[in-house]
Amino acid sequence: MINNLVIVESPAKAKTIEKFLGKDFKVKSSMGHIRDLSKEDLGIDINNNFKPRYIVPADKKKTVSDLRESVKNAKTVWLASDEDREGEAIAWHLSEELKLDKENTRRIVFHEITKEAILHAIENHRGIDQHLVDAQQARRVLDRLVGFEISPILWRKVKPSLSAGRVQSVAVRLIVEREREIINFKSTSSYRVTSVFEVPDNGKKVHFLKAELDERFQDRKKALEFVEKCKDAIFTISDVVKKPAKKSPSPPFTTSTLQQEASRKLGFSVAQTMTVAQRLYEAGLITYMRTDSVNLSNTALTAVEQIIIKEFGKDFVNIRNYKTKSKGAQEAHEAIRPAYLSKLAIEGNNTEKRLYELIWKRAVASQMSDARLEKTTVSIAVSGRKEIFIAEGEVMKFEGFLKVYLESSDDESEEKGEVLLPPLETGMKLPYVSISATEKFTHYPPRFTEASLVKKLEELGIGRPSTYAPTISTIQQRGYVIKEERPGKERRYNIISLEKGAIKEAVNTEITGAEKGKLFPDNIGMLVNDFLVEHFAEVLDFNFTASVEKEFDEIADGKANWTDMIKRFYLSFHQKVEATLAQKEVVKPERLLGTDPSTGKPVYSRMARFGAVAQIGETTGDEKPRYAQLRKGQNIESLTLQEALDLFKLPRNLGIFEDKEVAVSTGRFGPYALHDSKFYSLLKGIDDPYTIELDRAIELIHEKREKDKNKIIAVFSEDKEVSILNGRWGPYISYKKENYKIPRGADPTSLTHADCMKIIADTPVKKKKKK
DNA sequence: CAGTGAGCGAGCTTCCGCTTGACTT
Numbered sequence: 183m184i185n186n187l188v189i190v191e192s193p194a195k196a197k198t199i200e201k202f203l204g205k206d207f208k209v210k211s212s213m214g215h216i217r218d219l220s221k222e223d224l225g226i227d228i229n230n231n232f233k234p235r236y237i238v239p240a241d242k243k244k245t246v247s248d249l250r251e252s253v254k255n256a257k258t259v260w261l262a263s264d265e266d267r268e269g270e271a272i273a274w275h276l277s278e279e280l281k282l283d284k285e286n287t288r289r290i291v292f293h294e295i296t297k298e299a300i301l302h303a304i305e306n307h308r309g310i311d312q313h314l315v316d317a318q319q320a321r322r323v324l325d326r327l328v329g330f331e332i333s334p335i336l337w338r339k340v341k342p343s344l345s346a347g348r349v350q351s352v353a354v355r356l357i358v359e360r361e362r363e364i365i366n367f368k369s370t371s372s373y374r375v376t377s378v379f380e381v382p383d384n385g386k387k388v389h390f391l392k393a394e395l396d397e398r399f400q401d402r403k404k405a406l407e408f409v410e411k412c413k414d415a416i417f418t419i420s421d422v423v424k425k426p427a428k429k430s431p432s433p434p435f436t437t438s439t440l441q442q443e444a445s446r447k448l449g450f451s452v453a454q455t456m457t458v459a460q461r462l463y464e465a466g467l468i469t470y471m472r473t474d475s476v477n478l479s480n481t482a483l484t485a486v487e488q489i490i491i492k493e494f495g496k497d498f499v500n501i502r503n504y505k506t507k508s509k510g511a512q513e514a515h516e517a518i519r520p521a522y523l524s525k526l527a528i529e530g531n532n533t534e535k536r537l538y539e540l541i542w543k544r545a546v547a548s549q550m551s552d553a554r555l556e557k558t559t560v561s562i563a564v565s566g567r568k569e570i571f572i573a574e575g576e577v578m579k580f581e582g583f584l585k586v587y588l589e590s591s592d593d594e595s596e597e598k599g600e601v602l603l604p605p606l607e608t609g610m611k612l613p614y615v616s617i618s619a620t621e622k623f624t625h626y627p628p629r630f631t632e633a634s635l636v637k638k639l640e641e642l643g644i645g646r647p648s649t650y651a652p653t654i655s656t657i658q659q660r661g662y663v664i665k666e667e668r669p670g671k672e673r674r675y676n677i678i679s680l681e682k683g684a685i686k687e688a689v690n691t692e693i694t695g696a697e698k699g700k701l702f703p704d705n706i707g708m709l710v711n712d713f714l715v716e717h718f719a720e721v722l723d724f725n726f727t728a729s730v731e732k733e734f735d736e737i738a739d740g741k742a743n744w745t746d747m748i749k750r751f752y753l754s755f756h757q758k759v760e761a762t763l764a765q766k767e768v769v770k771p772e773r774l775l776g777t778d779p780s781t782g783k784p785v786y787s788r789m790a791r792f793g794a795v796a797q798i799g800e801t802t803g804d805e806k807p808r809y810a811q812l813r814k815g816q817n818i819e820s821l822t823l824q825e826a827l828d829l830f831k832l833p834r835n836l837g838i839f840e841d842k843e844v845a846v847s848t849g850r851f852g853p854y855a856l857h858d859s860k861f862y863s864l865l866k867g868i869d870d871p872y873t874i875e876l877d878r879a880i881e882l883i884h885e886k887r888e889k890d891k892n893k894i895i896a897v898f899s900e901d902k903e904v905s906i907l908n909g910r911w912g913p914y915i916s917y918k919k920e921n922y923k924i925p926r927g928a929d930p931t932s933l934t935h936a937d938c939m940k941i942i943a944d945t946p947v948k949k950k951k952k953k
Numbered sequence: 954c955a956g957t958g959a960g961c962g963a964g965c966t967t968c969c970g971c972t973t974g975a976c977t978t
Contacts, residue, residue, distance in 0.1 A: 191972065214972030221967090241973095268971055322969075329968020336967085341954080343966045350968085460973085472971090648970055770954080791954035801955090809955060923978095 184208045187256035189249065189276060191263050194464050195295065199262075202297040210252050212263065216242050217275040219322065224330050226323055232748050234323060238279065246279060253280050258288065260304065265291035266512035267738065271318035274310050284309075294479035294516055295469075317738035323748055324348070324730060328721055331759045332714070339768045340710060345660055349645045349653050351714055351722055354662045356638055357630055358703045358711040365820045367626035371675070372398040373405035373619040377571055379417060379562070379612035381604045389604035390615065393562055393571035398622070402676055405619035406687075409680050411567055412617050419610045420570065421561040427576075429553040431583040433476035433504035434517035434545045437647035438640045440471070443544070445633035446590040448536050451699075452632040452651045458537045459518070466521055467528055468541055472647040473515035474640075476504040478545070482516070485523040486549045494585060500551040509643030510731050519545040543587040550583035558603055562612060575603035592634050618679035629700040632665065644727045662707030666815055670696030705794040705818050709771060716769075717762045720755070776823035787812070787821040794818050796826035813848065828872065836876040844879050846871045855879045862886050898935040906930050906938070917942050 186207045190196050193211040200209040217236040219225030227233040238246050253259055259282055261273040273289055276282070288307035292299040329347040336344040375395035383389055399405040435443070437456075444455040459471035478486070483501055490499045506513060520542050528538045556579055562571040578584075578600055630638070636650045645653055657663045670693040677688050703711070715722045730751075736742040772788035775796075783799040790797075790809065794816070799807035810829035812821065833847035833856070842858045853864040853871035862882045864871060869878065895906040895913055904917050906924075913930035915922040915938050922942050924930050933941075 193973075212972080213974095215970070216972095218970095219968095245972095264971085272971065318970095325969045327968085331968095333967035337965095339954095345967045347968045464973095646970060648972080653969090768954085789954080791956085793954095795955070797955085806956075 183255055183257070185257050186260060187252050187258070188260040188262050191269070191272060192470070194466070195470075198295050198466065199300060202295075202300055208252065208256065210249060212249065212272060212276060213242070213245050215268070215272055215275065216246050216249075217279055219326050225326060228752070232323055232745050232752070234319060236275070236278075249276070250280055253282065256286075258286050260307070261287065261289045261310070262291070262303070264514035265293070266514040267314055267318045267321065267734070269514060270311055270314040271322075274312075274315040277310060293477075293514070294481065296479070296481055299479075311738075313740040314738045316744040317734040320737055320744040320747055321730075321734055323744075324751060327748075327752060327755065331756070332718060332721075335759065335762055336710060336713075338763070340713065341706065343660075344706075344710060345656070346710070346714055346718075348721060348727060349639070349649065350657050350660075351711070352642070352644055352724060352726070353635060353639060353653055354657050354703065354707050355711050355715065355722055355724075356635065357657075357663050357701050358708050360627060360629060361703050361708075361817075362819070364626040364629065365817075369623045369626070371621050371623045372400055373402070373676075373678070374398050374622045375405070375408065375571075375617065375619045377617040378615040379571075380615050381606065381612060382610070383604065391560070391573050391604065391606070391612065393560070393573035395569050396572050397569045399619065402621070402678070406678055406685075408567065408569070409617060409619055409678050409685060412564065412614065412680055413683055413685070415567065416565040417571070417612045417614060418563050418565070419560060419606055419608050419612065420563040421559075422606055422608055423559045425557050425559070426579075427555045427557045429555065429582075429584065431502075431547045431550055431552075431587065432544070432589045433502075434478060434519055434548045435541060436474050436476060436506075436508075436517060437472050437650065438474070438508070438636050440518055440541070441636050441650065442592075442633040443540060443590065444537060445631060446592070447540060448533075449699075450533070450537075452636060452654050454533070455537065456651045458533050461530075462528075462534060462538055462541075465530075467525070467538060468521055469517075469519050470515045471518055473513075473518060474506065474508055474511040474647055475513035475515055476506050476517050477513065478519060478548075479516055482519055482523065482545075483549065486546055489523050489546060490550055494550070497580075498550050498582065498585065500582075501549050504548070508640050509728055517545070547583040547587035550586060551580070553578065553582035553584040554580040560603065560606055573603065575601045577602065592628065592631075592637075614680070616679060616681045618677060620677045621675040623673070623675070623694070629697060629702065631699055631701065635701060642724055642727065643731060644724075657707075660707075661704055662710060663701050664704055664815065665699060666697070666702055667699070668695070668697040668702075668815065670694050702815060703817075704815075705771075705789060705812070708817075708819065709768070709789055712771075713768055717758060718755075771818050773818060773821070775821065775826050778827065783807075785823055785826050787818045787826060789818060796821065796829050798830065831872055834871065836874070836879050839876065839880050839883070844876060844883075846874055846879065855882060857883055895930055896933065898938075900935055901939075904935060904938050904942075906933060915941060 184206070188199065188203070188207055188209045190199065190209065190211050191214055193213070196209040196211040200207065203209065217238055220235045220237045225235050227235065261276055263269040263272040277287055289310050290303040290307045292303040325348055329345065332346040333344065336346060377393050379391045379393065381389040381391050399408060432439070440459065441452045441455050444450040445452065450458070456471065459468065462468045463471050487499055487501060518541055520538070523545065526542065528535060556577045558575040560573040562573065564570065632654050635654065639645045639650065658665060672691050673694045674689050674691050677690055679686050720726060733742065733747050737744045737747060770789040772786055775785045775787055777783065778785050778798050781798065786797045788795060788797060794812040795809045796812060797807045797809055799805060801807055808830065812818070812829070816825065833845045836844045836846060838844070839857060844855055844857045846853065846855050846864070848854070848871050853869065855862040855864065862879070864874065864882065893908050895908055897905045904915065907914060907916050913924055915924060925941065
């Protein structure tokens with residue numbers, strides 16, 4: 183028999199707390215929620231005032247039975263789940279499912295894991311807040327209704343296994359709408375004029391001063407006119423202004439800002455950041471990684487102060503109190519910080535070390551002084567013109583937090599460092615070294631990265647720290663969105679330059695529009711989005727979550743009844759569900775791209791039965807149209823006529839090799855050559871399926887054959903279906919198109935046919951393949 | 954849900970938020 187049983191959400195937390203409390207306390211964890219709505223039907227009795235049907239999911243049965251056992255042996259049960267809506271619900275579900283006796287059950291909450299905080303919590307115990315629980319039930323039931331009533335409409339009208347939801351559908355909408363902005367974006371150009379001046383310094387040393395004109399010219403003619411004028415102009419410094427400036431640190435990390443910075447500074451995906459952070463948390467190196475709070479505990483603040491004084495000195499300390507800006511933040515935890523700030527570096531693999539270092543720097547910098555700068559702005563007048571050149575310099579007066587950390591920005595333009603200016607005075611005359619007007623193009627709005635999408639969702643108050651990473655993975659799994667690299671295109675631009683009194687005009691080229699790790703909507707994502715926006719405008723509204731959150735808050739405050747709120751929502755929502763089901767058609771996008779020059783027939787891009795296609799000709803008459811599947815990443819809305827026609831150029835027949843045809847085409851894994859029903863991948867970046875010739879294809883076939891020779895470890899004369907091969911994960915046995923693992927310790931080169939057959943027989947039958 | 958075509962029928966998919974392992978390829 184133990185006196186006290188404390189139940190927290192996470193096992194890592196349980197371990198830490200158990201150390202603080204005496205042997206009178208046993209600490210167990212619930213591993214998050216232990217009950218959820220049944221998945222049979224809706225799990226909600228609509229006609230019984232939306233009564234939820236809760237069950238313990240299969241993977242939680244063991245946790246629950248363990249807890250039940252512990253409860254039996256405890257005098258008092260302390261429910262210590264997080265202090266937010268979900269945490270309160272977890273406590274309630276625990277007390278219901280474990281049939282806890284009210285007399286012996288206490289609800290406690292704490293925000294930091296220290297002995298004092300926990301003892302304080304124990305002294306200030308309370309009961310379960312049913313209003314808060316009801317707000318959670320409203321949230322849960324609403325999400326189930328939206329998800330489980332809309333998704334089946336998509337299965338029937340669009341494609342099986344698709345999904346819709348309050349969070350994921352808005353995430354997709356953001357990406358789709360951004361893509362359309364980009365498709366419709368019309369780039370314009372203007373001329374940016376830059377100059378380099380020589381600064382006289384009594385003949386000692388030559389200084390150069392870079393400046394930019396305060397105006398851009400709309401066309402080549404005006405730019406040329408200006409540069410012509412510069413030939414004989416006199417350049418005079420008309421003004422020198424010095425101004426102090428300061429920079430302040432960013433608050434310590436939340437889940438969302440950690441994901442953003444790890445993406446920008448370390449190149450981690452959102453999921454990768456969370457996996458690495460989880461390991462650091464479990465090793466006791468950082469505080470909890472799923473949080474929306476920017477607060478640091480008092481103990482942490484004291485520790486940070488000590489570290490800053492020790493490492494950088496007293497002048498660098500500035501303890502700050504950050505306030506959260508994100509909508510709907512629940513702040514049940516601290517911000518993400520090192521568990522022990524005195525630990526400057528950790529053991530572990532490279533990713534763990536780098537993420538830890540990032541977290542350490544951000545937490546420490548957040549409590550450091552502002553950086554102080556001096557900015558200098560120099561104006562240079564051009565005789566006979568009203569435009570002026572501006573040169574800017576920046577000198578650091580006091581580094582402050584920049585000694586440790588500078589937040590990166592999503593803006594792709596380069597960040598400016600310190601620029602030192604030579605000594606300058608008003609009235610100085612500066613001879614030019616060069617002046618050039620370069621044609622610059624306006625850029626379309628940036629596509630989302632995983633991390634910038636998380637940032638946007640957080641701003642809208644949509645989704646929670648624990649769901650950002652899974653949401654991003656869901657919308658990709660459904661095929662709504664793809665994360666991709668895209669090569670840029672060459673673009674020509676004009677440049678007019680003046681040097682030593684001579685004007686030169688040139689046309690240069692630059693690569694533009696290259697993308698890496700960006701989210702692109704796929705055609706199915708756009709189709710589903712348009713369908714949902716048309717029929718479920720309320721749920722797809724960017725403010726829907728914010729407005730239901732307000733209602734959840736009222737429920738939590740005891741000012742509203744949760745089932746009333748759900749009923750109001752459901753009445754109009756369900757009507758739309760019924761109406762949508764009754765309508766037959768889903769609008770399929772279709773665009774006329776132009777006319778095929780060789781046949782004179784119209785060319786379309788459209789959504790067909792098995793996905794997006796290009797089509798030449800019409801279905802009418804006795805002739806049938808020709809179809810070609812769009813390639814991955816090609817968009818119905820942006821496909822050009824030329825791209826469509828190119829799709830019909832494959833497969834190409836290259837000729838005959840060893841009495842068999844060689845053809846090239848492009849498939850699921852990229853471009854390939856096909857010969858004697860065997861596939862040979864073309865090399866990315868080297869071979870082009872539209873231009874490759876027979877000789878090169880034969881070369882690829884020979885190369886592959888050579889490689890395959892090394893692939894075979896053993897074959898058996900008695901049974902051609904068995905072979906031992908060398909694969910990506912080492913040697914394995916291949917038999918009738920199935921692969922089998924070779925047991926540890928066995929030497930693959932000396933296995934006999936009988937050995938192989940035994941291994942095959944001993945391998946348990948595989949479970950159904952996951953998609 | 955292209956056009957084609959072996960036909961028929963049954964069963965399955967899905968939400969958001971809490972939380973960890975257990976599994977392969």
